[in-house]
Amino acid sequence: MSVNLNSPGHYLHWWVVQISVANAVVIAVMLTLFVLALVLPFPKGRSHR
Amino acid sequence: MTTATHAPTWTGRLRDRATKSFPPDQLLPDKQPIYVASWIYVFGVATIAALLVVLASGTLLAIQGPQWWHRSSTGHYVNSLHLWSVELFMAFMVIHLWGKFWMAAWRGKRAMTWVTGTLCFLGSIGAAFTGYLVQSNFDSQFISTEAKDGLNSFGIGSRFNVMDFGQMLMWHIFLLPLVVGLIVVIHVLQVRRRGVVPPFEIHPVDLPIDDEARV
């Protein structure tokens, strides 16, 4: 399974901002990972001194 | 292990200093403070893991030279591995940076840990940039002819010529990885030396003494 990313890119425009969909997806994934890292419970290890 | 308090030799002094700064159980601990319990902590090690994949794929590209990936499908795959490991490396590093910022992880004499981390980030941007310059394709041509203006405007272009493929290849596969690698080692040693920053404002008077059941 492969995705061909050689086709012309799509761009989002807002105010002076222009961003490629690919970059927007990367940034969205990063933000999602960050939020998930904060809210998902971390497995509890054994505690000891 | 014998430790002389005042070793007379350079070697002895270096050993004493190293073992004092990095006792083995601090250098390679098998326990962490109870507050080290969040997924945000895994992005540091994920960044290092991605860096190793970057270095490994870059090494594979180096073996057969800078033009290999244009003419071999295997080479193109290794180039893709290099690109995507860099994307992962930068993404993990930035998430790690966000996490450390919100923890104010520079508290408690940990400023140098933050400083080396940010230097690593900026150095990696430079390393990635030179990578784009040595792809030897249309991308490299346009990026180099655009980037020269920024560097020339500051006089940097007089010595660091982004259109000199040979010079940029040297920077990309030797000088910058060396610098970034050294900073990463120092950064990790700083973390081991100072430990993971504790939470804000813990007052022992507020703490229940006997709360094992609640943990």
Added chain:
Amino acid sequence: MTTVPLLDPPTPVLLAPSQHRTAEAAARDTTGAWAGRNREYDLLKEFVIALVVVSLLAAALAAVFSSPDVHQVTLSSWSRSTPNDFVATAATELDGTSGTATYGAPYTHTPGVAQKIGPVSLQHIAGVTHPIDSAADFVVRPLSGIPGDSALSAALAQWGSATPQARQSWASSYDDALQKAPDNDPAKVAVGSYGPVPVMIARLLALAQTGGLDGALLLQGSFYQSDYTRPLLFIADGAYLGDKAAAEHLSGEQWGMMNETGSFPGQAWLWLYTFWYQVKPFSTSGNADALVMALMGVLSLGLICVPFLPGVRSIPRWIPVHRLIWRDYYRNAGT
């Protein structure tokens, strides 16, 4: 299971002998060894798992998405695709009006064009370290290597023996006429006094189309070479490379610094650097490159120095994201 306090009373580990601090101050001291309770944490295992997961992830992303490799532009491909653009560019190299010929340091001694920050021009101070004479390096010398062309030999001899004023007059007149010609077509240039220039430019086009100019500009008389400054500057002086880049959203005013060819993600981490070029005063300044570089230098220094910047370093205290990160700890601490 033994009962263990979450945080031990202050221990000597946290207290310097000369200091007389309260237990609270000692607990706030975040510099010493952690004297509270620990949890098992296998760093090596975590590292190995991370390495395996990240390796597999990178391998999968590489397999699924591949990587871009848009074929390079050569002087040959450019001169074949848009010969009129090539000829128009060559004319500006010969009369000294091209981007390269008027660039200033580090390529030419053109006065007054170096970028400045206030009164200071680091570009000028750094000097001309890669001197380029566009007429000689890009046009005359490559043509001199072509054997067996009597018309070209005569044209080069006429050019070589002419005064600088005569050369400039021929080249400028031809450049002007070319710009006025329909589609910049050299075949439609008005009759004029151009000396040997039309022959030279026509031969340069032919040399470029055969691929000879790529080698001639790169090698410049040597055998080994790894410096592509000259051919790249010549290509970038034309409209072809820039138009192709604009079609891929790579231009400076398109946030191109963070973009990549095709639909691939690019250097998204350059978002702030490329942002400044989109807004005033940078978007309209002749010193934009120097100003943005300076601004980014200051901001980068700021990022490095966050621990020492009053206000900035307190943001994590004011916006308590850390309450989420350490929520278990705070819950159990009863605060």
